[in-house]
Amino acid sequence: MTGSPGGVRAPESRALLHIDLDAFYASCEERRHPELRGRPLVVGGEGGSRPGERGPLGRGVVSAASYAARAHGVHSALPLAEALRRCPALIVLPVDMAHYRQVSERVFAIFHRVTPLVEPRSLDEAFLDVTGSRRRFGAAAAIGHQLQGAIAEECGLDASVGVGTTKTVTKIASALLKPRGFVEVPPGTEAAFLAPLPVEALPGIGPKTALRLRGMRIATLGLLASWPAVSLREALGPGAAGLQERARGVDPTPVEVPGIPKSLSREETYPRDQGDGGVLRERVRALTAEVARRLRERGLSARAVTLKLRYSDFTTLVRRRAVPPGDPGDLRLAGDALRLFEQTWERGRPVRLLGVGVEGLETAAQLGLFDAGDPGRPALDATLDQLRRRFGPAAIHRGPTVAGATLDWNRDDLARLRPAEPGGGAEPGV
Amino acid sequence: MRCSLSAHQFAAGLGAVTRAVSPRATLPILSNVLIEARDGAVHLLATNLDLTIRHHLPAKIDEPGSITLPAKILSEFVAALPDGTMEWELDASSQTVALRSGPYTAHIRGIDAAEFPQLPVLQGGSRVVLDPIAFATATEQTVVAASVDEGRPLYTGVLTEVADSVLTMVATDGHRLAIRQMGVPETEAGTRTSFIVPARALAELGRLLRPQGGDGAGPLSLKLAQNGTHITFELSGYEVSTRLLEGTYPNYSKVVPETAQTTIRTNTKEFLRTARVVALFARDAANVVKIRSEPGMLTLSANTNEVGDNVATLPATIEGEQLAIAFNARYLLDVLQILQTEEVELVCNGSLAPGLIRPVGDDSYRYVIMPVRVAL
Numbered sequence: 080m081t082g083s084p085g086g087v088r089a090p091e092s093r094a095l096l097h098i099d100l101d102a103f104y105a106s107c108e109e110r111r112h113p114e115l116r117g118r119p120l121v122v123g124g125e126g127g128s129r130p131g132e133r134g135p136l137g138r139g140v141v142s143a144a145s146y147a148a149r150a151h152g153v154h155s156a157l158p159l160a161e162a163l164r165r166c167p168a169l170i171v172l173p174v175d176m177a178h179y180r181q182v183s184e185r186v187f188a189i190f191h192r193v194t195p196l197v198e199p200r201s202l203d204e205a206f207l208d209v210t211g212s213r214r215r216f217g218a219a220a221a222i223g224h225q226l227q228g229a230i231a232e233e234c235g236l237d238a239s240v241g242v243g244t245t246k247t248v249t250k251i252a253s254a255l256l257k258p259r260g261f262v263e264v265p266p267g268t269e270a271a272f273l274a275p276l277p278v279e280a281l282p283g284i285g286p287k288t289a290l291r292l293r294g295m296r297i298a299t300l301g302l303l304a305s306w307p308a309v310s311l312r313e314a315l316g317p318g319a320a321g322l323q324e325r326a327r328g329v330d331p332t333p334v335e336v337p338g339i340p341k342s343l344s345r346e347e348t349y350p351r352d353q354g355d356g357g358v359l360r361e362r363v364r365a366l367t368a369e370v371a372r373r374l375r376e377r378g379l380s381a382r383a384v385t386l387k388l389r390y391s392d393f394t395t396l397v398r399r400r401a402v403p404p405g406d407p408g409d410l411r412l413a414g415d416a417l418r419l420f421e422q423t424w425e426r427g428r429p430v431r432l433l434g435v436g437v438e439g440l441e442t443a444a445q446l447g448l449f450d451a452g453d454p455g456r457p458a459l460d461a462t463l464d465q466l467r468r469r470f471g472p473a474a475i476h477r478g479p480t481v482a483g484a485t486l487d488w489n490r491d492d493l494a495r496l497r498p499a500e501p502g503g504g505a506e507p508g509v
Numbered sequence: 510m511r512c513s514l515s516a517h518q519f520a521a522g523l524g525a526v527t528r529a530v531s532p533r534a535t536l537p538i539l540s541n542v543l544i545e546a547r548d549g550a551v552h553l554l555a556t557n558l559d560l561t562i563r564h565h566l567p568a569k570i571d572e573p574g575s576i577t578l579p580a581k582i583l584s585e586f587v588a589a590l591p592d593g594t595m596e597w598e599l600d601a602s603s604q605t606v607a608l609r610s611g612p613y614t615a616h617i618r619g620i621d622a623a624e625f626p627q628l629p630v631l632q633g634g635s636r637v638v639l640d641p642i643a644f645a646t647a648t649e650q651t652v653v654a655a656s657v658d659e660g661r662p663l664y665t666g667v668l669t670e671v672a673d674s675v676l677t678m679v680a681t682d683g684h685r686l687a688i689r690q691m692g693v694p695e696t697e698a699g700t701r702t703s704f705i706v707p708a709r710a711l712a713e714l715g716r717l718l719r720p721q722g723g724d725g726a727g728p729l730s731l732k733l734a735q736n737g738t739h740i741t742f743e744l745s746g747y748e749v750s751t752r753l754l755e756g757t758y759p760n761y762s763k764v765v766p767e768t769a770q771t772t773i774r775t776n777t778k779e780f781l782r783t784a785r786v787v788a789l790f791a792r793d794a795a796n797v798v799k800i801r802s803e804p805g806m807l808t809l810s811a812n813t814n815e816v817g818d819n820v821a822t823l824p825a826t827i828e829g830e831q832l833a834i835a836f837n838a839r840y841l842l843d844v845l846q847i848l849q850t851e852e853v854e855l856v857c858n859g860s861l862a863p864g865l866i867r868p869v870g871d872d873s874y875r876y877v878i879m880p881v882r883v884a885l
Contacts, residue, residue, distance in 0.1 A: 447683050448684060449759045
């Protein structure tokens, strides 16, 4: 044990979790292409946001690498050409943010089951304050295990969990034993936990600061914690005191729940400009359904619907329509979005980009007894939401949108990619 | 016109009648009360053209006649008088009434009764006799669910159906719905009718029924005009007439849950108290109170970002599946306040389907609430 922590401990310590999904983008791809599981795989390479279009591999970099790829020395930010040199059997998939976002939403929904205090750090990382959840769900560590299990079971993803009393400690703890890590730092042991770790482990200490600290022969957080404050300030400037506090395990920063977003939207750019009214209408419906699903997932309702159209000459139009407060049902929103579309679109003029959004978001939606004449409809929307969460947005469509499903490019990514694979030659067939 | 009558009786009758006077009258004369002295009685009438309230009280008529007087100043004057005989005398040339009661004398300028709008005389169609107290309760229990939003006029009304000696009243604002049934002691054979009464008119009628019923007043009867545009409720001394709302009422029977995934039974007063306390923290637009079933109890909770949160438990018997649902606290409190039985039942089918509230042991009343969708 090192010396006692410098700060005064709060009378009742907080119970925080940091949960970090392991190799998230790559795991998402393994999850929908199970045949690739365990093979060296990266996502990256694609520069543009136009789905279905692939940039030349030579220019791209690795966005994320699976653990199998990491074993070959492939890591994120590595140029793809170099990655393929290190691992000729490497499978390169384009980045599909829409898909990762969807998977991420499912994971965050699991977090929200145990506490509303969830602070997202990115698609694959969040802090949770479970101080008040323990009475219902058990000790913090038990909650951590529950969540890790639920993420594996329901989403097929690995996660690493850090349990502790401060954000700094939980974040370091979750990174310690990746993948599938689980590290608990009990209250009172924060300083002891941090002491042996290298200074680079502390978030906020970058390569430059680390170099300076090592120049002062401060290699561990324990040394940093006990170093005379004055000389530390001389070397590092005004930020020194904060770093030292955190190195001692003191970090009162709260888990901050992001406010209600101002708007939500979904848009797509077409591989080829689209002038067919039938197809465009189906896409308006599908995009609206997707936006409505995200609204419902967050328990929000909207006061206005927006439609965005970009023609092939880049003329961009955004139109807005107020909607009555209440239930953001698929059919109601789609009706409004379609009306906007009919008012906006010049018949036959090719469309490059189409988007549907909602604005004026409110936290709760009072459902109506007679909305669309069917009180069972919210339950139907909820069931469709569940199916889409589980199997993706293309899994199920309301009758009229089936035709639009042919535009769903996510499904056949792999098939399309195969022939485009550049000459590594070592790529075995599937 | 010259007559004398009891100041107190007149004040009470005038108070009831002037509730039909609109504070923003479309015609200036509608701010006045029509007063007629004839046939051994003084007849009072006030209207906003949709709602009309009439009253007559015994008087000694020395010379018949009529006049309209401003409702506001007349009410304020007579309400302030001590009881005693009040004498009326109209000076027809100046259309001014001299009112004398003991030491008090007032002169109030009126408008010629001939200028008061002619109200349609109700040509009797069907007629139903009702028990006043039961009807007052039924009114109270349904009017609470009606909307006050004139933007959806149909929802400001109460659907009233008479069929096979049963009267059914239904009100909804689109988010909650109340249904009350009562037996009709006396109907003309084969009466089968349905109409939409403005909730406002029923609320006024309810006000009249309460004290009347206490005095063992005679029965209430409901008279529907032949052309179906108006309805009149008659009770001793009073007549309340209203224009009916026109339109097709939503198919309410479809939204009343018929299945029961979860049935919760608890003490009405306790439920009301708990909901009231928890609702103090439900301050967002949707006023959300969350209800969760646990073995042997309910947990009610509410939170508002800047205010804080509030959780309470309540013993309850729970059958069926576990439940987590959110309601607008207002809708819940409205119904719990007016239930008279000791126990209440909440029947739900998941967190997104309508919930049903009913008094245990009283099949005549049902109240349906559509939940609020939140992240539960």
